[in-house]
Amino acid sequence: MKATVKLYKNDGKSKGQYPVKLIITHQKKIKRKTIGYSSAEDWNTLHELPKTSHDDYEDLYGLIMEYRKKALSLKFKELEGVISGMSFFEGSKGKITNFYLFADQEIERMKKLNRNGNADAYQYATDQLEKFAPELSFTDITRTLLENFKQHKKEDGLKNTSIRTYLYEIRAIYNKAVRMGICEDSRPFTGLFLDLPVRIRRNKNEYLDRKGIKKIMEAEELSKEQQMAVDLNLLQFYFCGADLVDVYYLKKKQIVKGRAFFKRAKLGVKGYEFDVKVLPEAEEIINKYKTDDDSEYIFPWRKDETGYKTFRSNHNRKLERVKKKLEIELMPKGGKLTSKVVRHSFATLGKFAGVDPDIMRELMGHERNDIDTAYKDKFPEKVRDKAQIKIARM
Structure with a gap:
């Protein structure tokens, strides 16, 4: 040091x-x-x-x-x-007053929780704010400062969507500091977004239909690296469209008595533990790539942020090559084959198969609405497993 x-x-x-x-x-x-x-x-x-x-x-x-x-x-x-x-x-006797220093701590915490997307979003937002206001304590975060920052970004030509995103991330960090008692809530974000209207539209989620999934399952004459990308993509599918990051960091203790227990890293504190059946197809892939050492993780890949980002980038490139080689078409209008597509595919195929939306939520670990689900019992394993198998096996 x-x-x-x-x-x-x-x-x-x-x-x-x-x-x-x-x-x-x-x-x-x-x-x-x-x-x-x-x-x-x-x-x-x-x-x-x-x-x-x-x-x-x-x-x-x-x-x-x-x-x-x-x-x-x-x-x-x-x-x-x-x-x-x-x-x-x-x-300051252990109490942080510098906004950027506290933000850095939150970014590091997100990285340790494997929430790299949140960490990156926080980093981008605070980098932009720091260029505008190099020195910033929590008491400096006023409505006036935030309005000036917003207008500065408008003058730079940024779209409302980008400006709102930056302000959302800054607000999330500020609110965390308020909850921790680091600063008093002066409510500087109230009404800040009124002049930042955005057009809300439904996201276009590309997915693989059953024909596309079958092509991947039956793929032959792939390189070793391409085959690993396909196997991992299928493992996500067999795990009900699990996020790549959750499969990448899968631990041995998460596999218990033929079931895989997940807690989506993407949801952070809102995430809850859910479980899915480890189908024989999934078990075969795990055994093919698992590490034999004393590591707590199932797979031998690097377990730091840089290692995951590099792996994800290479993984998606290999999938795109496989897509072109096998002449796979993404629905509804084409697109790139990435680790995100398999999650959308599982959800879409489940919808087409008529699986109850509440069962789908439990299989995929979707964020719950506390009011909507407070009085709902969890579906029995047999019911969930039946739906999982119905989607995973053509």
Whole structure:
């Protein structure tokens, strides 16, 4: 764990000055925080300190020397992670007041929960906000600031949908901080979206019909890599359209007495545990690729965020090659064959087969409406298994 302070010129000037940044580095990860500003003429690049000509010389000099003293402490060097390292310099007795620092913690938490989509969405939104407001405490998040940010994005030519998405993610982080007692809720988001109308339209979900699924099941003369992509795609299908991320991180303890227990990572705290039957076809695929070591996971693929993203990208590319090779047509109007398509396919085929929508929700782990389902009993295994087999086996 290391900490340095320097005049940071990579981001360019702001009102004629460069930002002075505290930079935390640990195990190839970096976190930066702006602590002041200075012109090149008022900065001593040899010692990375302000010159006496700097307008804020005494305060900035004292702050940097205090940071350097903290950086030499054993307590700081023993910390793990750049976020905890930055928190060490906050000096707020463990309570984070910096919005971006709290956002970083939430992003890291999402990654540990394998909710990489949420993590990316938070990261994109906070990156955009940080470009507009480099320094931001929770008390700075006011209706005025958010309105100015919204107008700034409109002037940049962004569509209402994109602006709303950024604001939704920022609001989610802010609300989490409110629930944790980190800040008071000043309700800065109330009425913020009124002038951001969007056209609501039904998403076009591509899917494979039974003919397409059959072509994949009976595929021959594929390369080893293409066959693995097909097998994994079919495993998702046999698991009732399970998300790729949930299959990728499948643990040995999730398979119990011929059943697979899932909790969709995509839903986070809204997710609930549900189970599906491990069909012989699924078991065959698992046995083909499972690891024989003492790992808690069934499959041997890398279990970090970068490993999953790389795997998913390569996986979808292989599926698209298979689609072209087998001349598979996606319904209703074509499209690319990806890991998402198999989930849509299972849902669509279930609908066409007349399976009860409530049974489909239980098979696929769809988010529940608390009011709608509070008084509904879970369908018996035999009923769910019958529906699963009806869809999975032509």
